[in-house]
Amino acid sequence: MIEYADESGYEPVLDGEEISRLARYVLDEMRIHPASDLTVMLVDEATMSDLHVKWMDEEGPTDVLSFPMDEVRPAPAGHEPVEGLLGDVVVCPAVAAEQAKVAGHATIEEVLLLVTHGILHVLGYDHATPEEEREMFGLQRKLLLNFLATRQ
Numbered sequence: 001m002i003e004y005a006d007e008s009g010y011e012p013v014l015d016g017e018e019i020s021r022l023a024r025y026v027l028d029e030m031r032i033h034p035a036s037d038l039t040v041m042l043v044d045e046a047t048m049s050d051l052h053v054k055w056m057d058e059e060g061p062t063d064v065l066s067f068p069m070d071e072v073r074p075a076p077a078g079h080e081p082v083e084g085l086l087g088d089v090v091v092c093p094a095v096a097a098e099q100a101k102v103a104g105h106a107t108i109e110e111v112l113l114l115v116t117h118g119i120l121h122v123l124g125y126d127h128a129t130p131e132e133e134r135e136m137f138g139l140q141r142k143l144l145l146n147f148l149a150t151r152q
Contacts, residue, residue: 001037002027008042010093014108018151022112023089025147026119030074033081038122039088040115048092063095064114066121073124089118109148116144 004020006013023040043051048061055065070084091114093107100110117140127133 003039006042008044008093014093014111019115022115022147023119026116026143029143030123031081033083035083036072036086038086041090042093043090045092045094051090061092061095063092063099064118065090066118068122087122089115089122091115113144116140
């Protein structure tokens with residue numbers, strides 16, 4: 001189950017249904033049990049700054065933070081997915097909006113990218129080494145582009 005909450009106060013309000021559809025798409029593509037729980041939350045800059053200091057010991061707001069719970073991983077081909085509590089993905093739309101301007105695309109597209117990135121972190125992916133970065137960012141790009149192709 002995907003729980004979505006927008007506590008950001010960001011205007012214009014972002015399409016929560018599309019964000020939830022993206023999350024479901026990513027989890028389905030990654031072979032995660034459909035009854036697994038994931039929370040996607042949008043927060044304001046002050047809340048994100050507090051979380052960033054508390055959990056990463058870094059000042060200021062960041063774009064996305066992930067808080068994995070159970071160590072649920074994608075089911076290998078031929079195996080049934082295991083149900084679990086995935087965790088939380090927290091995104092700051094105000095930071096995403098600034099990044100979107102620099103990248104030359106819409107804020108919603110940046111938020112979708114960040115949610116995809118956050119879900120991959122919840123599923124155990126990381127980008128600490130060049131190899132991990134290539135794998136995670138390649139998968140992130142593939143998932144997001146395939147999802148965006150379904151929008152049309």
